[in-house]
Every structure is written in structure tokens, then in C-alpha cells.
Amino acid sequence: MSATGHDDHGHHHKETFITKYIFSQDHKMIAKQYLITGVLIMGFIGIAMSLLFRMQLAWPGESFPVFEALLGKWAPDGVMDADIYLALVTMHGTIMVFFVLTAGLSGTFSNLLIPLQIGARDMASGFLNMLSFWMFFVSAVIMVISLFVEAGPASAGWTIYPPLSALPMAQAGSGAGMTLWLVSMAIFIASSLLGSLNYIVTVLNLRTKGMSMTRLPLTIWAFFVTAVIGVISFPVLLSAALLLIMDRSFGTSFFLSDIFIQGEVLHYQGGSPVLFEHLFWFLGHPEVYIVILPAMGIVSEVMAVNARKPIFGYRAMIASILAIAFLSTIVWGHHMFISGMNPFLGSVFTFTTLLIAIPSAVKAFNWITTLWKGNLQLNPGMLFSIGMVSTFITGGLTGIILGDSTLDINVHDTYFVVAHFHLVMGISALYGLFAGVYHWFPKMFQGRMMNKNLGYVHFWVTAVGSYGIFFPMHFVGMAGVPRRYYENTAFPMFDDLTNVQVLMTVFAIITASVQLVFAFNFIRSIFYGKKGPLNPWKATTLEWTAPQEHIHGNWPGAIPHVHRWAYDYSKTYENGDYILPGQDFVPQHIPLQDNEEELHH
Amino acid sequence: MTALLTLTVLVLVAIAIWQMTKIFELSQLKAENAEIATDSDNKYNGYLLFGFLIFIYGITIFSFAKYSKVLLPEASSAHGGEYDQLMWVSFAIIFFVQFITQALLHYFGYKYRGEEGKKALFFADNDRLEFIWTIIPVIVLAGLILWGLYTWTNIMEINDEDDPLIVELYAQQFNWTARYGGDDNVLGDASVRLIDIDRANVLGLDESDPNAADDILVKELHLPVGRKVNFMMRSQDVLHSAYMPHFRAQMNCVPGMITQFSFTPTVTTAEMRLNPDVVEKVKRINGIRAKKAAKGEPNSDPWEFDYVLLCNKICGKSHYNMQMKIIVETEEEYNKWIAEQATFKETIASVE
Numbered sequence: 001m002s003a004t005g006h007d008d009h010g011h012h013h014k015e016t017f018i019t020k021y022i023f024s025q026d027h028k029m030i031a032k033q034y035l036i037t038g039v040l041i042m043g044f045i046g047i048a049m050s051l052l053f054r055m056q057l058a059w060p061g062e063s064f065p066v067f068e069a070l071l072g073k074w075a076p077d078g079v080m081d082a083d084i085y086l087a088l089v090t091m092h093g094t095i096m097v098f099f100v101l102t103a104g105l106s107g108t109f110s111n112l113l114i115p116l117q118i119g120a121r122d123m124a125s126g127f128l129n130m131l132s133f134w135m136f137f138v139s140a141v142i143m144v145i146s147l148f149v150e151a152g153p154a155s156a157g158w159t160i161y162p163p164l165s166a167l168p169m170a171q172a173g174s175g176a177g178m179t180l181w182l183v184s185m186a187i188f189i190a191s192s193l194l195g196s197l198n199y200i201v202t203v204l205n206l207r208t209k210g211m212s213m214t215r216l217p218l219t220i221w222a223f224f225v226t227a228v229i230g231v232i233s234f235p236v237l238l239s240a241a242l243l244l245i246m247d248r249s250f251g252t253s254f255f256l257s258d259i260f261i262q263g264e265v266l267h268y269q270g271g272s273p274v275l276f277e278h279l280f281w282f283l284g285h286p287e288v289y290i291v292i293l294p295a296m297g298i299v300s301e302v303m304a305v306n307a308r309k310p311i312f313g314y315r316a317m318i319a320s321i322l323a324i325a326f327l328s329t330i331v332w333g334h335h336m337f338i339s340g341m342n343p344f345l346g347s348v349f350t351f352t353t354l355l356i357a358i359p360s361a362v363k364a365f366n367w368i369t370t371l372w373k374g375n376l377q378l379n380p381g382m383l384f385s386i387g388m389v390s391t392f393i394t395g396g397l398t399g400i401i402l403g404d405s406t407l408d409i410n411v412h413d414t415y416f417v418v419a420h421f422h423l424v425m426g427i428s429a430l431y432g433l434f435a436g437v438y439h440w441f442p443k444m445f446q447g448r449m450m451n452k453n454l455g456y457v458h459f460w461v462t463a464v465g466s467y468g469i470f471f472p473m474h475f476v477g478m479a480g481v482p483r484r485y486y487e488n489t490a491f492p493m494f495d496d497l498t499n500v501q502v503l504m505t506v507f508a509i510i511t512a513s514v515q516l517v518f519a520f521n522f523i524r525s526i527f528y529g530k531k532g533p534l535n536p537w538k539a540t541t542l543e544w545t546a547p548q549e550h551i552h553g554n555w556p557g558a559i560p561h562v563h564r565w566a567y568d569y570s571k572t573y574e575n576g577d578y579i580l581p582g583q584d585f586v587p588q589h590i591p592l593q594d595n596e597e598e599l600h601h
Numbered sequence: 602m603t604a605l606l607t608l609t610v611l612v613l614v615a616i617a618i619w620q621m622t623k624i625f626e627l628s629q630l631k632a633e634n635a636e637i638a639t640d641s642d643n644k645y646n647g648y649l650l651f652g653f654l655i656f657i658y659g660i661t662i663f664s665f666a667k668y669s670k671v672l673l674p675e676a677s678s679a680h681g682g683e684y685d686q687l688m689w690v691s692f693a694i695i696f697f698v699q700f701i702t703q704a705l706l707h708y709f710g711y712k713y714r715g716e717e718g719k720k721a722l723f724f725a726d727n728d729r730l731e732f733i734w735t736i737i738p739v740i741v742l743a744g745l746i747l748w749g750l751y752t753w754t755n756i757m758e759i760n761d762e763d764d765p766l767i768v769e770l771y772a773q774q775f776n777w778t779a780r781y782g783g784d785d786n787v788l789g790d791a792s793v794r795l796i797d798i799d800r801a802n803v804l805g806l807d808e809s810d811p812n813a814a815d816d817i818l819v820k821e822l823h824l825p826v827g828r829k830v831n832f833m834m835r836s837q838d839v840l841h842s843a844y845m846p847h848f849r850a851q852m853n854c855v856p857g858m859i860t861q862f863s864f865t866p867t868v869t870t871a872e873m874r875l876n877p878d879v880v881e882k883v884k885r886i887n888g889i890r891a892k893k894a895a896k897g898e899p900n901s902d903p904w905e906f907d908y909v910l911l912c913n914k915i916c917g918k919s920h921y922n923m924q925m926k927i928i929v930e931t932e933e934e935y936n937k938w939i940a941e942q943a944t945f946k947e948t949i950a951s952v953e
Contacts (some may be wrong), residue, residue: 257858
């Protein structure tokens with residue numbers, strides 16, 4: 001699709017309801033489809049599940065009418081069953097990691113922003129893009145259907161380690177529920193690959209004139225590198241899933257060996273569950289960066305816009321993204337220090353893991369410096385960006401403990417891990433997502449804006465609540481409480497931790513309820529949100545030059561050309577005057593002014 | 602406590618709803634205002650960011666004051682001391698960095714809150730600054746990596762020096778069995794294919810292997826203090842993880858392979874029961890249990906401290922209750938106990 005050939009694009013397609021809202025090939029519509037399916041619907045299900053099992057943890061064995069209403073036969077007399085507890089934990093993890101934070105976050109913002117910020121009419125292939133969304137939709141439907149299987153959904157943990165996930169005799173959830181889980185994930189991976197390839201091609205080929213790689217906004221860099229990691233690592237998860245399907249259904253022994261269960265010896269011989277762990281984490285670890293990098297990109301952009309300052313260390317930020325991406329593919333073994341793999345491998349993975357702290361630290365310092373001497377416009381998106389840096393630091397620092405093979409021995413698989421990754425990738429990625437939604441809502445919904453006061457309520461309650469849930473959780477982990485325990489009453493030594501569990505659950509309920517404020521604000525603003533100006537946040541990037549009304553092809557006339565990087569905020573001449581009189585930013589499509597120096601960055 | 606917390610939640614939710622409706626009304630009245638932060642929004646949220654910094658410090662102090670006591674008591678194994686030391690140094694570094702970075706982040710958020718007409722500083726990069734904050738993490742992390750790797754190699758080097766006691770930890774859904782090598786301190790061959798429940802050969806020992814005859818199978822792990830123990834771990838069905846938190850020890854049990862871990866227990870159960878932290882903890886827990894007993898609730902029997910082996914890898918429905926008691930005792934007590942246990946040969950014979 002060349003820029004010149006489409007100058008009078010816009011009105012000559014006859015769009016039906018189906019081509020416009022359902023099988024749309026327009027990246028802006030697909031972005032909204034991802035947002036609503038991935039974040040709003042799947043996010044609601046995932047968070048609701050976490051509340052159910054948090055209630056069980058705080059008040060073990062207690063009867064709640066809500067359990068009976070939602071879980072039916074899995075909660076006789078309102079008391080949660082141990083099998084469904086594991087199922088809830090498993091499905092919460094699966095849904096949040098894959099459906100909300102991978103597809104929901106990347107799918108929404110890569111689709112929305114890549115064409116708009118690089119100055120392209122649409123994605124390289126609109127059809128593949130549509131296919132990618134609908135495959136995601138099908139996989140989400142299958143995953144939701146699996147919740148209703150008679151023997152229960154998958155319940156071997158979101159990491160589905162065999163043999164537990166491979167043998168229906170080991171656990172009820174490893175029957176039809178696990179089959180559907182694997183089918184859903186296989187489709188999900190195909191969808192993710194189609195999406196990622198499209199993002200990569202679009203960023204490489206469809207940048208407008210003047211938009212060199214070093215003028216790209218950091219959002220695009222983050223989405224681009226995320227897509228690359230996805231293409232490298234998701235196929236490995238697919239192979240793990242396929243081999244697991246073979247072991248489950250066709251009697252192969254890739255992951256199984258020497259098993260005696262329920263009074264009989266099974267025929268499996270020679271396989272190794274450790275092999276599965278390697279394959280799983282070869283995706284699984286890059287996966288957490290697939291989740292966090294887009295959030296980092298969004299935060300970098302939103303923070304620079306609202307600080308009215310260039311992002312500090314643009315090139316260092318790109319270098320960190322690349323370093324994180326590279327290192328992320330060689331650290332997976334830190335999930336397996338005590339899996340039985342060779343301890344020497346553990347040493348290697350400790351080394352690479354602690355190395356990844358360096359680019360992460362650089363990013364955090366650069367964000368903090370971006371705030372220094374800024375003129376901070378504390379919009380909800382900006383607050384979520386600051387919040388993201390805060391939780392990323394808090395959560396990231398404990399990674400120093402978990403990444404150290406020695407220290408991992410005693411906190412592995414305890415609540416310490418749960419606290420760590422929820423802060424560093426769960427909450428941080430969600431904050432990035434929220435920052436993006438508040439910031440680009442006007443771009444998604446024809447200039448309508450979300451209510452800022454509801455946004456402030458949403459942010460502050462969430463910020464306090466998230467720390468309230470996950471900060472005390474570190475202590476539970478360091479007391480030695482293992483994760484994925486249905487209740488801790490079998491160990492008297494954990495009795496004095498019940499009140500911490502209650503505290504965390506109370507915070508979880510408050511924090512989850514305030515997400516309803518966000519949902520309300522979001523849905524209401526689609527229809528009744530006030531229309532803001534074309535460029536409400538006074539940003540330099542190209543998406544704000546496109547008209548509020550969505551048109552196919554994004555710009556009615558020629559695509560704007562780019563003459564500068566994306567961060568000319570508060571740039572002045574030597575005499576202290578802004579480059580453009582009366583405004584503290586210079587959009588990317590404005591040519592260099594007389595006497596203006598293109599500063600080295 | 603629970604009632605109080607529930608009440609607090611209800612009150613907070615009520616306040617939140619009240620505030621939100623108020624905000625909503627206000628926003629309706631001033632319909633002409635755009636949804637973009639004004640100077641007063643910047644001001645209030647700037648103050649709140651500063652308040653949030655205090656909250657972060659507050660919750661840290663609160664958690665330490667209130668929850669430090671729930672942490673594990675001092676390590677009861679030879680390598681545990683070094684483990685704890687490395688842990689505390691790492692924590693010191695973490696808290697130092699956390700303290701500084703959160704302060705800068707939120708203080709800048711407060712200090713540089715936006716005002717109409719204020720000019721931000723165009724500050725795009727500074728090589729020296731970036732070099733400094735790249736090199737500092739490099740040095741600190743290099744130190745931690747080296748120390749960690751040194752300790753790790755020491756812990757994970759499993760050898761037969763110092764006459765270690767050989768013990769097999771055998772995992773199955775949902776219980777543990779320990780197997781001692783017996784008089785020869787050598788474990789007999791075993792395979793799940795040889796399991797014969799009717800003949801009480803529950804671990805699949807090879808009956809033709811002479812080393813197996815004197816093996817001893819027990820459901821309670823006894824360890825002599827001060828003697829190195831080499832654990833050989835097996836699982837017969839799914840993944841399990843042998844987690845012995847008091848000894849800073851953990852290793853997965855993997856079907857199809859034997860995994861190993863080794864440590865030397867240094868504190869007997871009897872000594873540990875006299876440890877002030879443990880005495881305190883037992884007292885506290887028995888207080889909780891006495892209250893439960895008064896209300897007729899389950900899990901209310903008085904508790905006496907014991908080391909414990911937990912399963913720490915999700916293994917199915919009763920994962921949460923897969924445990925085995927560990928007793929560390931003096932050499933004489935251990936010898937007395939082991940002499941009373943039936944050997945594999947005796948068990949088989951008694952079944953026949």
C-alpha cells in the first residue's frame with residue numbers, strides 16, 4: 001500500500017454493519033475488538049475468579065452463598081471444593097497472562113498505534129489482522145467453554161506441568177478441561193503469530209517518509225520488539241502443547257516416564273517432565289516481557305507527553321528494550337533452579353537473570369529523570385504511568401532474590417513468588433494498559449474522553465489496594481507458605497498468617513470493585529463522553545493529526561511526513577522561546593524551523 | 602478481627618460510592634470543563650503522590666512491625682546460615698534502592714506538578730548520568746552474582762564425603778515415605794514397575810537386590826543432628842517438591858528420575874522448641890487455637906513445634922495437606938529409633 005496511491009481514500013467503500021463492526025479489517029476497529037473482548041470481558045472473568053479463591057484463602061472452609069451461586073456443584077453448601085480452587089487458580093493465571101495481558105494489551109495498542117504513529121494507512125495485511133482477532137476470539141470462547149466441562153476446567157496450574165496435566169487419573173481437571181485448554185492455546189498461539197508478523201512487517205515497511213527507526217515513538221519500538229519475541233518464543237509453546245496432546249491422546253512418552261497411579265503402572269517410559277518445563281519456560285519467560293514491554297512503551301510515551309519533556313535517554317531506552325528482549329530468551333531456567341536440572345545450568349541462568357536487572361534499572365532511572373523538572377500534567381494516564389514505575393521497581397527488586405539460584409531454594413513456589421510477579425508484571429502491565437486506555441481513548445472513540453474524576457478515583461483506590469494486597473504477601477511467602485494451597489489449616493505453623501490473608505483479601509475485594517468504576521467510566525464515555533480537542537494532550541505524535549472521525553486509511557489527504565523525533569516537548573531556542581510560539585511542543589510533522597538545531601539524542 | 606475488617610471494607614466502599622456519586626454530580630454540573638487535568642487537578646494529585654510515598658513507607662513499616670514475627674526462625678542446617686546472610690544482604694540492598702527510587706519518583710511527581718505557564722526543562726540525555734546508573738547496578742549485581750554462585754555451588758555439590766546418611770524421599774499423591782539404606786547405608790534398586798501393593802512393596806524395591814533387604818521404610822523422617830544427609834528423591838506419579846523450609850532446602854521430585862539434595866541438620870527438634878522465636882510463635886499460635894477451641898471450631902488442638910516437610914509443587918486435590926514430620930535428634934536417639942524399625946525384608950516376610 002503506497003502512500004501516494006491512496007490520497008483520495010475515504011468514502012468509496014460501502015460498509016455494512018458486518019464489515020464495519022464484526023469482520024472489520026480496519027486496525028482501529030480491531031483494536032477496539034481486542035480491548036473489549038480481551039480486557040473488559042476476559043479481564044472481568046479473570047479478576048472475579050481471583051476474588052473467589054482469595055475469599056477461600058482468607059476464610060478457609062467457610063460457606064458463602066456466592067460460591068454456591070457461581071460454582072454450583074463445586075461448592076456444596078457454599079463451601080469451595082479443593083478441586084475447583086485449583087481450577088480457579090489455573091484459569092485466573094491463564095486468562096490474565098494470555099488473554100488479558102498478552103492479547104488484550106498488545107492486541108489493543110499495537111493495532112491502534114502502529115499504523116497511526118508510524119503514518120500508515122493500515123496494517124500491512126488487514127485480512128491477516130482480522131483473522132488474528134477472530135482466532136483469538138475463538139480461542140477465548142473455547143477457554144470460557146472449558147469452564148463448563150463436567151469434570152471441571154484445567155486445574156494443573158497455568159504452567160500445566162505434566163504428568164499432572166497429562167493424566168486424567170491424577171486430577172479431574174486433566175480430562176476434557178485440559179484438552180480444551182490445549183486446543184484453545186494452540187489457536188491462541190496461531191492468532192498471536194499472525195498478529196505479531198503483521199506488526200513486524202508494518203513497522204519495517206510502512207513508515208511514512210522521514211520516519212526513521214530512530215524517530216519512532218518508544219511505544220512502537222516496544223510493540224515491535226514484543227512482536228519479535230513473540231514470534232521467536234510462541235512456536236516453542238506450540239510444540240510443547242502439541243507434544244503434550246500426543247502424550248495425552250496418542251500414548252507417546254515425551255514428558256512421561258515410570259508412572260504408577262491408582263494401583264497400576266502406566267506404559268510410559270523415557271520421557272521427562274523437565275523437558276516440558278524447558279519448553280514451557282522458553283516461551284513462559286519471554287512471555288512476561290511480552291506482557292511488560294508494551295506497558296513500558298506506553299508508559300514512556302504517556303509520561304513524556306504529560307511531563308512536557310522529552311523522554312530521558314531515548315537511545316538508552318531503545319537499547320534497554322533490545323537488551324531485555326535478547327536476555328529474556330536466555331533466562332528461562334530461573335524458573336527451574338530446583339527442578340532437578342543440572343546445578344551448573346542453574347549458575348548460568350542466575351548469571352543471565354541478574355544481568356537483565358541492568359537494562360531494567362536503566363529504564364526505571366530514565367523514567368524518574370523524565371519527571372525531573374517537568375511540568376507534570378497529572379491526568380489519569382500520567383498517574384497510572386507513575387504508578388507503573390512504582391510497582392515495577394517494588395516488584396522488580398524482589399526479582400534479585402528469586403533470580404539468585406541460592407536464595408530461590410527457600411522461596412521458590414511460595415507466596416513470595418506470587419507477590420513478586422503480580423507486582424512486576426501483573427499490576428505494572430495493567431497500569432500500563434490503563435494509562436494507554438485513558439490516554440488514547442479519544443483516539444479510539446472519535447474524540448470522546450473518559451471522565452477524569454472517575455479516573456482519579458480509579459487510580460488512587462487501585463494504587464493503594466494493589467500495594468495492600470501484594471506487599472504483605474511477601475511476608476507470607478517468607479514464612480514458608482506454598483502457593484496453590486487450598487487452605488493452610490493443615491499446618492499449625494501457618495495459623496498466625498490467617499489475619500494477613502484476610503487483610504490481603506479485603507484489599508483485593510476493594511481493588512477489584514473499583515475496577516467496576518473504570519468499566520462504568522469506559523462504557524459511559526463511549527456514548528456520553530465529552531468531546532475533547534483534536535489533540536487533547538498536546539502530543540507530538542502523528543496519531544493526533546488524524547481526524548477524530550475514523551476513516552478508512554486514517555488520513556483524508558496525504559499522509560503527513562515526519563521531520564523530527566517524537567519528543568520535542570518544551571524545546572526552546574537559545575533565548576528561551578519555544579520553537580513554535582505559544583505552544584510547548586513541536587509535532588513530528590512540522591519541519592525544522594529556521595535556526596532550529598535538531599538536537600543530538 | 603475479621604468482623605472489624607469486614608466492617609472497615611463496608612465503610613470504605615460506602616465512602617467510595619458516596620464520593621464517586623458526588624464527583625459524578627460535580628462533573629455533570631460543570632459540563633463545559635474538558636476532561637483534561639487543570640492546575641487544581643495537578644495540585645491535588647501532586648499532594649496525593651506525596652501522600653502515596655508516605656503510604657508506601659507506612660505499609661513497609663507496618664508490615665515489618667506486624668509480620669516480622671511470622672517469618673521462619675533461624676536456619677537449622679549448616680548451609681542455612683550462609684543462605685540467611687545472603688538473603689539479608691540482598692534485602693538491605695533492595696530496601697536501600699526501594700527507599701531512594703520511590704522517594705525520587707513520588708517527590709518529583711509532587712514537586713514538578715504542572716502549572717499553567719510553567720516551562721519544563723528540555724533535558725533529553727546525559728551520558729555521564731546514564732553511565733553512572735548503568736555501572737552501579739553492574740557492580741552491585743556482579744557482587745551478588747558471585748556470592749550467590751559460590752554459595753549455590755557449595756550447596757548443590759552432592760558427594761559422599763563425611764559419611765553422609767543416605768535417605769530416599771518418595772513422593773506420591775498425597776503422602777511422603779522415607780527410605781533409609783539400613784545397616785549398609787545403601788539404597789536397594791527400585792522401580793515403579795516392581796510395586797506390589799499386596800506384598801507391601803509400596804516403593805517398588807527390587808527383592809532380589811541384597812542392598813534392598815535391610816532398607817527401612819518409614820512415614821516419619823528422623824535425622825541425627827550434625828551428620829550430613831544426602832536425599833535421593835523419587836516420585837511415582839506427578840511432580841512434587843520436597844520443601845523443608847526450616848533447613849532452607851527444597852528439590853522437586855520428578856517421575857522417571859532421581860533428584861538430589863544434601864544438607865546437615867544442626868539444631869535438634871528439642872533445641873528448636875527452646876528457641877525464643879519458636880517459643881513465642883508456639884505461644885501465639887496456641888492462643889489462636891485456644892480461641893478456636895472455645896468456639897468449637899476444627900484445627901484447634903494445641904500445637905507443639907516440629908520440623909516439617911511440605912509438598913511445594915501443585916500435585917492435585919490434596920496438595921495442600923501433603924506433609925511429613927521431621928525429627929532431628931541426637932545420634933543416640935536416632936540409633937535407638939532406627940533399630941526399632943522393621944527392615945524391608947522383615948515387612949515382606951510378615952506379609953507372607
